[in-house]
Amino acid sequence: MSSQQSTQTMKPATAAKKLGVYLPATPAEFQEGVVTRAELNALQAEPPAWLRELRANGPHPRPVVAAKLGVSIAGLARGGVTEALTTEQIETLKQERPEWLEKERATQAEVRKEAARLKDAQKEKQQKEERGGGRD
Numbered sequence: 001m002s003s004q005q006s007t008q009t010m011k012p013a014t015a016a017k018k019l020g021v022y023l024p025a026t027p028a029e030f031q032e033g034v035v036t037r038a039e040l041n042a043l044q045a046e047p048p049a050w051l052r053e054l055r056a057n058g059p060h061p062r063p064v065v066a067a068k069l070g071v072s073i074a075g076l077a078r079g080g081v082t083e084a085l086t087t088e089q090i091e092t093l094k095q096e097r098p099e100w101l102e103k104e105r106a107t108q109a110e111v112r113k114e115a116a117r118l119k120d121a122q123k124e125k126q127q128k129e130e131r132g133g134g135r136d
Contacts, residue, residue: 009034013069019043021054022061022084034055059084069093 015035079100
């Protein structure tokens with residue numbers, strides 16, 4: 001299986017997504033080729049200069065931008081951010097704290113809080129079932 005796994009190929013878009021980089025900003029040879037699992041592992045283990053530069057300064061894909069800003073991808077869209085942003089642009093947004101960003105951060109915080117509450121409730125229910133054999 002390991003020899004089959006190392007020969008599996010993926011499209012550049014898939015590899016870029018796994019690497020957390022914006023495909024149009026990658027070198028042409030990366031965009032035009034296919035990437036094997038072994039090549040992807042090598043890029044992750046020892047990133048070349050272009051990959052280190054993209055990860056550090058961008059432009060970053062929307063999932064990375066959303067994570068760096070502490071909002072959802074949908075929140076980015078609601079805020080009018082539809083393109084990749086550089087690290088500098090992200091830092092500027094953090095400093096300027098536009099109203100939409102503050103609102104989306106608050107929304108995201110509520111979503112995380114509710115998810116934690118539901119997880120705790122599920123855990124409590126499971127513990128009760130284990131203790132009481134499932135009877136209420």
